[in-house]
Amino acid sequence: MDLRIFTEPQQGATYDDLLAVARATEQLGYDAFFRSDHFLRMGDGDGLPGPTEAWTTLAGLARETSRIRLGTLVSSATFRHPGVLAVQVAQVDQMSGGRVELGLGAGWFAQEHAAYGIPFPEKRFGILEEQLDVVTGLWGTPVGERFSYEGAHYTLTSSPALPKPVQTSPLDPTRAGVPVIVGGNGPRRTPALAARHAAEFNVVFPELHEVGEKLDRVRAACRAIDRDPASMIFSAVFLLCGGKDDAEVERRAAAVGWDPAEARARGIAGTPTAMVDRLGVLAELGISRVYLQVLDLQDLDHLALVASDVVPQLG
Template sequence: MDFRIFTEPQQGATYDDVLAIARATEELGYDAFFRSDHYLRMGDGDPGPGPTDAWTTLAGLARETSRIRLGTLVSSATFRHPGVLAIQVAQVDQMSGGRVELGLGAGWFAREHEAYGIPFPDKRFGILTEQLEIVTGLWGTPVGETFSHAGKEYTLVDSPALPKPVQGGDRPGVPVIVGGSGPKRTPALAASFAAEFNASFPPIEEIPERFARVRAACEDIGRAPESLVYSVALVMCVGKDEAELARRAEAIGRDVAELREHGVAGTVQEAVDRLGELNEMGVERVYLQALDMDDLDHLEFVAREVVPQLG
């Protein structure tokens, strides 16, 4: 099982804050550092310095880390033209030496679009579908050939489809992550375009069913279901005792009982048991959401006490 750290910098973090937790992620042996792609704090509280742009941040981290993989969970298809996004992500992949992954979704947070003047159409699934077609199409076009696309949302004519990401293989380009809870269209998109399907903050009991729908969608198009990675994102809140657990829960404004029910939370043994349960459900990768970005001791504690027990 892979363990990745996942953060929410829009809640109030500078680039230096993000860099500190990314470096800790690398030094402590986690597999990857991911961040959200949002432009507005969610909920009440001090917004601090305001948001940082996800792909600008990842470009910096690409040069200031050396091992961990880097990516978004997830970028909103409403934020960037797919041609521009393909260039940005390919460039960051080059800057990192081939360590980048792109999580891409339809977007959902209307208020951040309103705050920064970003259009937020009611129907966005078609936008996401075409963005996946275009981004993967640009990356997969052989060097020396051009790429064109004529769709309802976007038109590209004879694009040189450059630059190329460093990463290649059977599905050339940066690995794409698709997630969501939709019963039909989301699994179909994952089967067609993704290297990974992610269930973000699902009810634990729903995970097997969500994975089964994606596997069925793969079989429908003749793709081997095992060619995808199946992952979940869950909040992390673990303590050496009840007092430390309560302190960490209070710091992120969450209830201990709720965290125990829905997250990787509780004592060390509870966290180990939850991760073992996820593994039995077919989860291959876990994104541990670290909501208190200043609590680097939390990352160290989980890396030392929990992760080694999952062997």
């Protein structure tokens, strides 16, 4: 089981806060540091000191870490032009020595779009589909050749398709590319999109009884295009709320505004034994990678607890 740290800096964090978490992530042996891509706090509070831009942050972290993977869960297609996004991600991949992954979604938080003057179309899935076509097409175009694309939302004409990522595409090792992460709850179009473009399919805060069906839909979509379903990584995001004892669990839940019982029911939460048990259930369901949502970025002891008391029991 791969464990990755996932942060929500729009809730209130500086770059230095994120750097501290990323360094702890690396030092404690976690696989990756990921962050959300949002511009507005969710829920109550002022969001001070304000949002940090996702790919600017990851560019900085690319130069200040050396081992961990870095990426977004997820960048919103509404925030990005695919041509510019392809350049941004390829450059950060170069800056990191080939450690970047791109989670890309259709966008959903209308209020943040209004707050920063970003258009929020009613229908966005087609935009996401075309963005993935364009981004992966630009990366995968051989050096010296040109890339053109004509869709309902984007048209590119004779692009030199540069720069290239350091990495090669997990779906076609003969072409440049970074691992793409796709997730969502749609029963048909999302699995088909993941099968075509993604190295990883992610489910966000799922109910356990829903996981098997969601993964089966993606497996079926892979088979429909003659892709081996075993080539897809299946992952999930869950709140992290652990402690050495119940009192510590309750303290950490209170610090981020969660009811301890709800945290235990819905997250990777409780004592180390309880967290290991939950991760074991997820493994049985087919999940091989878990993103631990860390909301209190000052509590680095939380990450250390999982590294010392949970990871050694995972085998």
